[in-house]
Amino acid sequence: MMCVPTPPPASAVIKKKKSIADEELFPGARLLSLIFIWIAAAIAVAPLLYMISLAFQSDAEVSGGSAVLIPAKWQWENIGRLFAAAPFGRFLFNSILVAGLITCSHIVFAPLVGYVFAKFDFPGKQVFFIAILSTMMIPLFVRMIPLYVWFSQIGWLDTYQGLVMPFLMSAFSIFLMRQFIAGVPDSLIEAARVDGANELRIYRSIVLPQCKPALTVLGLFTFVFQMNEFLWPLIATSSLEMRTITIGLSIFKSESFTAWNLTAMGSLMLFIPVCLLFVLTQKHIVQGIAMTGIK
Template structure:
């Protein structure tokens, strides 16, 4: 009895979660008439794959995709480059002002993006970086949480390993690259995955920092396209599917890392 109730609850909730996304796919394959017909179409009889091609004609959607990959990919690479290095320093080095700097770093976790939004906009306008890749990427090159995560992960690595390498005459950067970095692979996978998905989905800054359609990322380009062509829901849905597919693929191939990553954010 109880089991039936539990399965029913899970079944209903799963449908509520997944059905809207399935409907999004259905909508992306309907004709414009079908999306508007009084008789709702749950799944189109003749899927209109041409909608996807039409989207690229009606909007610079190819640019959106390239921009999204450059911005989310660039930020992810920067995180993978800098976060472990800074985490390593705070995990294994003794130096003046260490604790002060670490607190100053963690304090940035308390600063929501909207606080930085206006001054960053002014800064980017002064630098002439509005509507450029560097303008979209630089405000997110590192983050305190990624650094903290890497520090936690590097701390348990035995100090002897580092001292032994120093005795052998390895340079400090070689020690980092050859000894520390290889041991942090699982943490790097989580960091890279989360950074990419969050930046891929980011909305507010690309909205504020871009001025021409050609520089927009998919979330922003799609939303502004929808505002312009309000009733073209089949194309909006096609764009949404394109926006969703990369994250869905990442999730399918690395569900374990996702769940672990969420749990890690909860353990801080």
């Protein structure tokens, strides 16, 4: 008895013909796309690479009138010159402390509020949630004068609490965690309740372990935003000891506007903590962004 081979599915044949036709019409499509990606990556990375090169150039190379891509000799002493010219150690410490405290507050409290809005029903739930989201429409410029007057009256200007308190929580953090926790299966929570677990135990043992990607994204976004914050620290601080690194860089650039190598070194000091945090958390970032509905 002769065996007749089973023909491939029609969809497979159509897909194969389509791929062959695409290769015939665009024989170098893959190569062109790779070239485009490399060009785009080079354009994005080029300013950062030049900032690193500029930070380690000598004064003669900076003031020579022509761009130097690679220093003839890497001036590692520029790091010491930067910290001798201005208290950048204090600036960096203030920025990391303020950004770290605000990030910790968001990571601790935003999942709690997001869990309540995602998994509980109570009167006025939608009203409260819309009211919280509406605060995202209010820019800092509107709140700035009342905050300044209030903090001036209670003596919080030029203090760490004055820098931290206005940003301890945000509607974006609550929305981000609510969107993620809404995807946690209700069956897991109901099963835990049937087993006798209280809400705190359910939150700690079931909800939080599944929120690691979202918490990583939230922590990174919050830390980067606060490290780059400029306007409120400029208004809320007056002494040099309380300045953050963004304000310190602005002051240093206005006083030493020709020392581009030291200014670039200061910018590099601002970039390093954010880069290290990204490297440590990168495996959770893509997963967290995909699972929280941020496109």
